[in-house]
Amino acid sequence: MDDLDTQAADNAAVHHAASEPGGKPSFAMTDGGGADPTHQHLFHLAGAAPSRFDGGDLRGAVADNWSVLKGQQGSVYLARLAPGGVREPHWHPSAWEMNFVISGRVRWSLVGPGGTGDAFEGKAGDLVFAPQGHFHYFENASDTEDLVVLIVFNTSVAEPDDDIGLVESLSAIPPDVLGAIFGVPADTFKAIPKNRDRVVIASKNKEPANG
Template sequence: MLDDWITHTPRDILAKNFGVDPSVFDTVPSKFPYILNGTVSEEATDTPQGTLTGNSSYVYRTYSHPSEPVPGTGGVLRKIDSRNFPISKTIAAAVVELEPRGLRELHWHPNAEEWLYFHRGKARATVFIGDSKARTFDFRAGDTGVFPEDSGHYIENTSDTEKLIWVEIYKSDRVADISLAQWLALTPADVVAQTLKVDIEVVKRIKKEKQTFVAGK
């Protein structure tokens, strides 16, 4: 918007405002380019009253943020929320990587709906909202989706060779989820077995620690 603003301001006003000759602005693009070629600036700018500190300044570089240790194998999770980025009181996010044929386990989010942007790969997800209402979606790079709050779902990498990468956004101060398997494992095994009509020994083998990722086979 900067160049668009400049080109729609009289040159004499610009010259007066910046203390330069009007001809300085002859080469400003007439249309906002959105994306342009350039170089990365390493120059630090001195400020007359000092730099921003504390609650006045928040800079967060996701690429340097370490992944969070999570149970299970086959994926990587990076959370950005109020726990590691204090200014984030109303929005939270996660960057997720899932290995080929890997699974983001069955779970739901108790505090917000989930907005997704798929950056790389191919995925499949079934979303369940109760009352026998469910739908399965196929996603590829560039797709977006929204899963309602408290809706049960999973995300599977359907590629045999390519990693799946997506971004999750929540209108909340934190990223939170509840594992279906862990919930069942921490419920009396006989109750689960009777409800699902499965052998109780199968229920007893469910891991009590949630498996955020399940590696593909």
Template sequence: MAGSFSAHVLRVTVALFVLQLALLPMMAIASDADPEQDFCVGDTNNPTIVNGLVCKNPALVKASDFMFHGLATPGNTNDPLGSSVTPAAAAQFPGINTLGISMARLDFAKGGLVPPHTHPRATEIIFVVEGSLLVGFVSTNGTLFATTLQKGDVFVFPRGLLHFELNVCDGTATAIAALNSQNPGTQIQAVALFNSGVSEVVLEKAFGLGEKAVQKIEDGVKAANKKPE
């Protein structure tokens, strides 16, 4: 009897192991693919479209291809939201092409907000350089996880979940973000819903709003997300 039970446990264990192996390819495609060479500096002049940028000729690659100066300069926060996000993704920093990482600089005027948004292809971790930020994300069951960060604090936003950052200090604030994708994608929820052409009937029913209220929100979202000159 004991031998039969042990054999059953062994069969179950083997079956679970085989199932785990079968799921590994699915787990692998949940983030950027691993590179198959030392580097693949993106050739931004090549119009060919692939899942990432076409590789620059390795013979033409220089040390400067792996350097990016764009995060040294504060972004322009002179807009209705009072915030600026300066990305260092593959499009701006071709040296990270195929490496599965990117960064961004977040600058905030007093009261500045990076509005609720998602990154469909990346988890994000932020480090507060100056000031204090109210940050948070919402899980798929509607639970809000929010806290106030001070200088030196770090916070993580799980992949694909709605999140935000608000400057709650008396002056300006700055943060640096790192993401585990060379092209994390950003979808601002208000813009996606109220400034993309979604039928007003859909919005009225989804939010329980009247036609005038939807129009007012659409106008407000458009104004709030107007890019600074």
């Protein structure tokens, strides 16, 4: 089986409908999107079906849906955050992250070892680098326009396989432990949902479930 046959098999294995909000991104394809069936080095990223979330959507080119990336230690994502959209705070244990702002305004925050941190705003044309293992998140800094960011990782695996999110982390820690760490009553954290799906892109404009 040659590379194009392998790519065709990979394409056939990818679900052809975008995922529903929440859960694990599927990086599905639509007609005209995803890996090109004729040219193995071409991927139609903007035409790939998005995984949709409350605060935006995500399209990805990874080894699972673009065979040319297998063994190359590289993957690319196209993220769109609507006004109020927030990328769930998270970190990557085994990959750094390079972000290029295509359009809109972005607000970034990073935390590294030794209490180091950085918070700033960026605009179209800016690059933002998140070192491997650094806790970070970004959000749409505009109330009126979408934020579109191209994200590059030095790993070929899908981001969910190298992503530890805030929701999963806090959900795994008992309220009494969180209370002891933050120096507040344990009841402060009892409203945190347990076993919740990954958020990925949240929306500050969405009403809380109990609100």
